[in-house]
Amino acid sequence: MAVTSAQKSILIVDDTPINLGVISGALKDSFNTKVATNGEKALAIASAEEKPDLILLDVMMPGMDGYEVCRRLKANPATQNIPVIFLTGQTGAEDETKGFEVGAVDYIHKPFSAAIVKVRVSLHLMLRQAHEQIAQQLVAINNELEMARQIQLSILPSDTPKLGGLKIVARYIPMTSVAGDFYDFIVVDEKHVGVLIADVSGHGLPAALIASMLQVALTAQSPHASDPGKVLSGLNQALCGKFQRNFVTAAYVFVDLEKKSMTYAGAGHPPLLHWRSSSGKAFEVSENGLVLGQFPEETYSAVNLPLESGDRCVLYTDGVLETSSPSGEEFGTGRFMKLMESKHSLGAEEFIDALLDELSRWSGHVRGEGQQDDITVLAIDFENQPTAVKPLKNAEACS
Secondary structure, rough: OOOOOOOOEEEEEOOOOHHHHOOOOOOOOOOOOEEEOOHHHHHHHHOOOOOOOEEEOOOOOOOOOOOHHHHHHOOOOOOOOOEEEEOOOOOHHHHHHHHHHHOEEEEEEEEOOOOHHHHHHHHHHHHHHHHHHHHHHHHHHHHHHHHHHHHHHOOOOOOOOOOEEEEEEEEEEEEEEOEEEEEEEEEEEEEEEEEEEEOOOOOOHHHHHHHHHHHHHOOOOHHHOOOHHHHHHHHHHOOOOOOOOOOOEEEEEEEOOOOOEEEEEEOOOOOOEEOOOOOOOEEEEEEOOOOEEOOOOOOOOOOOEOOOOOEEEEEEEEOOOOOEOOOOOOHHHHHHHHHHHOOOOOOHHHHHHHHHHHHHHHHHHOOOOOOOOOOOEEEEEOOOOOOOOOOOOOHHHHH
């Protein structure tokens, strides 16, 4: 409930009794007034437990002038938010500029008009109340965003799957408290795993809410985890009709360690990048259908990739490619693939760190600051497989 004007307290500071009387008379019917005849007493009253809601402060006073009083009020955290209106007979631009520089919100010129004094005081009290309400709302919004961030982090996997012969490393860097990027896994068994990465259009809370829907939708696709086309079709069906202004790009891969292969399908998503150890080169893998959530009848096809020991595949969101230099040039796929080739000897974690460091260098921003989109990267390393040792028969063992 808004506080009525009769409950507001006004401190009037002036060394001239006539001025104190005129201003007090103009305000006493609508406000509680307190008076001080010098700067020291004004500071003491302003710092008391029951602080004034607004201060009318004479500029020219013996000893400590109004400018110094205002400076001290604004330097004290306990009084810095109390509006100060200067009372002055000086109307020069330099004088008024100096007052605003030390923290005043307005000027009332002498000789006083009772009506003007009352209107100015009422206006600035309303502005202060509006400012306080906005500040409270911002605190509430920030608290809600922090709760949303914690919830979103709890939805993302706490760790990556641990399969013998496979190393998966994920990094998730939201642009704001919450993000529209998402990734998750379907672990079938110790030899088979599905990996999803997705990016909701837009930013902030709306995108994060849609991203949270993907966790439930992906769990429902577990029965056909080995078929990326069906997984994306199922996600599309689950999302269609749930929102209008957004869409989702996604990529899903199924890794089969027994067959040493990976099956890939995409939905409007940046292509998978594959560094092949046998050639030492990186190349794009693109098998894209339309984005998710907008076209109920869309179907998705998949492509199968043989994997070799030492291969690395990288899934990522477009925040990587679209990271811009100070001149506006995007990082792009070409630089990404060259980095994969030059840093292939690094482990998956070190490689992602090198990528993020390069994006930071390219953009001119400290990592995690100044980015214009959410960034998620998943590196999948097909590690060197130990050669199976054929067990010796009893006769061979004895010979």
